[in-house]
Amino acid sequence: MPQITLKDVAKRYGDVEAVHGVNLEIEQGEFVVLLGPSGCGKTTTLRMVAGLEDVSDGELKIGDIVVNDVAPKDRGVAMVFQNYALYPHMTVRQNMEFALRPLKLSSEQRDRRVNETSAILEISDLMHRKPAQLSGGQRQRVAMGRAMVRTPSVFLFDEPLSNLDAKLRTQMRKEISRLHKRLKSTVLYVTHDQIEAMTLADKIVIMRDGYVEQIGSPEEIYATPKSVFVATFVGNPSMNVFKGLVRKGRILADGFELPIPSHLSDTVGEEQEIVIGFRPSDIIPYQSDGSNFHKARIEFIEFLGGQTQLNLRLGSHGCVAEVPAAQGLVSGSDFFFNINSDALHFFDVTSGRSLH
Amino acid sequence: MIKPSSQKTFFVYLCLVIVLIVFMTPIYIIVSSSIKPSPIMFQKPPAFVFSPTWDHYVALFSERPFLKFITNSLIVALGSTAFSLTFGSLAAYALSRIRHKRMNDVAFWILSMRMFPPIAVVVPYYIIFKAAGLLDTPIALIIIYSTANIPLTVWLMKGFFDEVPRSLEEAAALDGHGLLGIFWRVTLPLAAPGLAVSAVFCFIFSWNEFIFALMLTGSQAQTATVAVMSFWSSDAVQWGRIMAGSFVILIPGVIFVLTCQRWLVRGLTLGAIK
Numbered sequence: 001m002p003q004i005t006l007k008d009v010a011k012r013y014g015d016v017e018a019v020h021g022v023n024l025e026i027e028q029g030e031f032v033v034l035l036g037p038s039g040c041g042k043t044t045t046l047r048m049v050a051g052l053e054d055v056s057d058g059e060l061k062i063g064d065i066v067v068n069d070v071a072p073k074d075r076g077v078a079m080v081f082q083n084y085a086l087y088p089h090m091t092v093r094q095n096m097e098f099a100l101r102p103l104k105l106s107s108e109q110r111d112r113r114v115n116e117t118s119a120i121l122e123i124s125d126l127m128h129r130k131p132a133q134l135s136g137g138q139r140q141r142v143a144m145g146r147a148m149v150r151t152p153s154v155f156l157f158d159e160p161l162s163n164l165d166a167k168l169r170t171q172m173r174k175e176i177s178r179l180h181k182r183l184k185s186t187v188l189y190v191t192h193d194q195i196e197a198m199t200l201a202d203k204i205v206i207m208r209d210g211y212v213e214q215i216g217s218p219e220e221i222y223a224t225p226k227s228v229f230v231a232t233f234v235g236n237p238s239m240n241v242f243k244g245l246v247r248k249g250r251i252l253a254d255g256f257e258l259p260i261p262s263h264l265s266d267t268v269g270e271e272q273e274i275v276i277g278f279r280p281s282d283i284i285p286y287q288s289d290g291s292n293f294h295k296a297r298i299e300f301i302e303f304l305g306g307q308t309q310l311n312l313r314l315g316s317h318g319c320v321a322e323v324p325a326a327q328g329l330v331s332g333s334d335f336f337f338n339i340n341s342d343a344l345h346f347f348d349v350t351s352g353r354s355l356h
Numbered sequence: 357m358i359k360p361s362s363q364k365t366f367f368v369y370l371c372l373v374i375v376l377i378v379f380m381t382p383i384y385i386i387v388s389s390s391i392k393p394s395p396i397m398f399q400k401p402p403a404f405v406f407s408p409t410w411d412h413y414v415a416l417f418s419e420r421p422f423l424k425f426i427t428n429s430l431i432v433a434l435g436s437t438a439f440s441l442t443f444g445s446l447a448a449y450a451l452s453r454i455r456h457k458r459m460n461d462v463a464f465w466i467l468s469m470r471m472f473p474p475i476a477v478v479v480p481y482y483i484i485f486k487a488a489g490l491l492d493t494p495i496a497l498i499i500i501y502s503t504a505n506i507p508l509t510v511w512l513m514k515g516f517f518d519e520v521p522r523s524l525e526e527a528a529a530l531d532g533h534g535l536l537g538i539f540w541r542v543t544l545p546l547a548a549p550g551l552a553v554s555a556v557f558c559f560i561f562s563w564n565e566f567i568f569a570l571m572l573t574g575s576q577a578q579t580a581t582v583a584v585m586s587f588w589s590s591d592a593v594q595w596g597r598i599m600a601g602s603f604v605i606l607i608p609g610v611i612f613v614l615t616c617q618r619w620l621v622r623g624l625t626l627g628a629i630k
Contacts, residue, residue, distance in 0.1 A: 052526050073532040085527035089545050098541070102532030146531070156530075 001064060003028045003186045004049060004154060008058035011044050011210075018044050020210045021058060026203075031180050031187045035197040036207035037233070043158055045207070046190045050079050050156050062154065073102065078147035079156040083163065084139045086131040092118075092142050093127040096149045103150065117149045120179070137168045144176075148183070157189040161196060173199060194234050198222070206230050228352040231277050231345055237309060237320045241277045243349065246270060255315025256294040258339070264346055267355050274355065275347040280309070282343035283321035286336030293336045300331050310335060386606070390599035397595055412596035413604075422601065425583035430608065431494045432569075432579060433562040436501035440558045441551060443502075444509025445517075449539060451510065452517035463514065470507045478571050485572060492574040500568050505558040512557070516550030517543060552619035559612050563605075580605050 002025040011019040019041040026032045034042035047053040048060060051072035060068050067075055078099070087095050096114045105113070118124045121141045131139055140160065147155060160176075161169045177200055180187055191197055197204050198218045206213040206221065206229075214226045225231035225239075232238045244253040246268045251258045253276055260268065268274060286293045296312035296319060303309075303325065310321040312335060321337065329335065346355040389397060391408035416422050451463050481500060482491070490496040520543050528538040544551070569579040584601035587594040 050526075050530060052529070071534075072526075072529040073534060077530065079527070079530045081523050081527060083521070083523055085521065085523040087524060087528075087542060098528070098533075099531040102537075146527075150531070 001028075002026055002061075003030070003063065004188065005061040006045070006049075006058065007061070009045070009048060009055055009060055010057035011041070011048060011053060012056040017056075018210050019048070022207075022212055024205060024212070024215065026186060026188060028186055029184045031189065031200055031202045032205060033197040033201035033203070034188065034190045034205050034207060035192070035194060035201075035234075036213075037192060039209075040207040041210040042190045042192075042205075042207045046156055046158055046188060049154075049188060050077055051075050075154075076152055077154040077156055078150050078152035079158065080143050080147050080160045082159040084131075084143040086139060086142055086146070088131050091128050091130055092123060092134070092145075095131070095142060096146050099146045099150050113149050113151075117145050120148070120182075121145045136164055137172065140164060140168075140172055144179070148179075153186060155185050155187045157187065157191075159191055160189075161191070161193070169196075176200060194236065198234075206233065208233075224354070224356065225277075225345065226354045228275055228277065228347045231347070235279055237280050237322065239277045239279050239345070240319045241275055241347075242314075242317060242319075244274050244276045246272045246274060251276060253315070254317055255296065258341070258344070261341065261344065261346075264355060268346075273349040275349055275352070277345035277347065278339050278343055280320040280322040282340040283319075283323065284338045284340060285321075285323050286338065293338055296335050296337070298329060298331050298333055298335050301329060383606075386599050386602045389595060390603050392596065394596050412600035415594075416597050416600045416604070419597075420583060420586070422580070422583060422604070425578055425580045426604065426608070428494060428573075428577055429563060429579040429581070429605075432497040432501065432577075433559050433608075435494065435498040436505055436562040437555055437558040439498060439502045440505035440509045441554055444506045444554065445513045445544065445547070445551065447506070448510045448513035449517055449543065452514050453522075463510070466507045466510050468507075469503055474504075474567050478567060481568070482571060491572060492576045492578075494577050496572050497562075497565075497569060497577065497579070500572070501558075501562040501565060505554075505561060508557055508561075509554040512554045513547060513550045516547040520546045548619050552616040556613050556616050560609055563609055563612075 004024075004026040006022050006024040008021040008023060009019065010017060010021050022041075022045055024032075034045060036042045044053060048055050049062075051067070051070065055068045059066055062075055062077070087098060090098060093114060096117065097110060100110050100113060114127075115124070118127060121144060123138065123141050123145060126134060126138055126142070131142070134142065140163075143160070157176075161172050164172060173196055180200075189196075189200060198221075201218055203215060204218055204221050205215050208229050214221060214230045216224075221230060221234055225234065228241060232241060242253040242255075244251040244258075246260065247270065249260055249265075251260055251274065258276070294314070296314040299311045299313050299318070301308060301310055306325060307322050308325045308329070310323060310329065312319040312321055321335070323329075347353060348355055388404075390412050391410070392403070392406055393409050393411070396403045396406055447466070451459055451466075481496075485491050485496045490499075524542055524546070525538050528542045533541070564581060565579075566581050566585075569582045570585070573579065573582065580601065584598055584605065587597040587601065
């Protein structure tokens, strides 16, 4: 039985529908990430699960109980807020105890839980400080401690790392992953950062404009995006997309052409417009034995250490390629390349859905 | 040669001295007159050096039950302050948190209660409290002062509640706390400076109020401000006793403000978010 079930869950503000009929099942112990750009409805969805927003339509279940009208305090969920939301007038210990207070534990039990949690999070020596005396990373830990100390069945994270600097974010990301493996709890995590999503998630839910675009493992999302949006949103640098026209067994695009892959020949018709996508890393610089190469002009080169990012002009479009460093390339020169034909993606031009 | 910084300091102190002279002169007159022997009270030029006398204070408490009047004042002022803070902060919390397009109208309506000139409503109040049998009781004054204090409290506290981040209340809700628990343990403590400011204003207004106390109280519920004025009769104005009474009236207000002052700290919500 899934731990959390969303069935056609929708959220309306007046006449505006912010989240449209989301269907999602989260299994016990699963780490699910809601990923999408700002305003895609991911936080609203999370807040509905938390009980901080009413569910306008549909059914929301935690375990086998419909919780549409259950108050947040009775849902057995804990949440880590984007801005931490620590109680500023309480010490770290009091912050954590405050979360235990409604459970009416004995003082020994309470102390034991607070001490255990603080030890796991390595905040034991901060227990007497107030939030104002903590650094951003420490506040983040305390916020997680306050959520963990209740040992809830479900953890909700609302962009918990977005206020940290890059280095600390990486560190805390690993920490969260480690904690999840250790506690084996169910997690619903909202982020707009695809690296967080890819590294943490068992399952990613990509949202856009209040709709779920695709649900799948990080590998599935990356390897077989179901729409142009998912294809371009996930991956950095993002996937190159070109419009192409099917004609006489070939696909003609602006600046290059390709043979139609065999698996696609039945789904596309003559003179049909389609969208072709390929990742920057699937551009293979021309080797002397290559037969069928394409030509582009190098506009500028960004050296990234192990990799070099080429910003190309292919026909009248910009295109990004990622190639191993030290290729002896210069801006303004021509660049000959192949595209890994196994890594090509094809989408319908109107719906944006994958043609595979 | 004065450096720019010390020049600035000089002007700051000059301003302070001027302000202090303006504010402290009446206090000096009250204190000095209350211990001046009556014969030299209006001597010209004023006598700055004299042998002090406690006669006025002794008379104040022996000729009249002044302690009772002070007690009345305390009951009325503390009662109205407590009543106004309780209901004012609850109303302010509702105004701050409930989103409705008419909420601003409600807030303005509450404020408009304060716009009555007191003198205009004295007679209606008199009739109402007479009918209710509440004339010459502290309850009547507590009710009237609260109608003036609640709007003030509501407006002050609404501003303070608006500053308390909502995510703190959401966090408390997810920590398993109910609405009242959240209000009492999270929101209200963070708005404590607002409570202190409101308490000071409510107390001082109720403590100093004169017109309603004069019209609606008699021998039983008379407050200290009215009692002091009873030394001003058609036969004689007993300045020494009035000044002694005035000084005694000053003291509880000062104590109350000093007590509240330690809650007047800024930045209570620092470190809550981000």
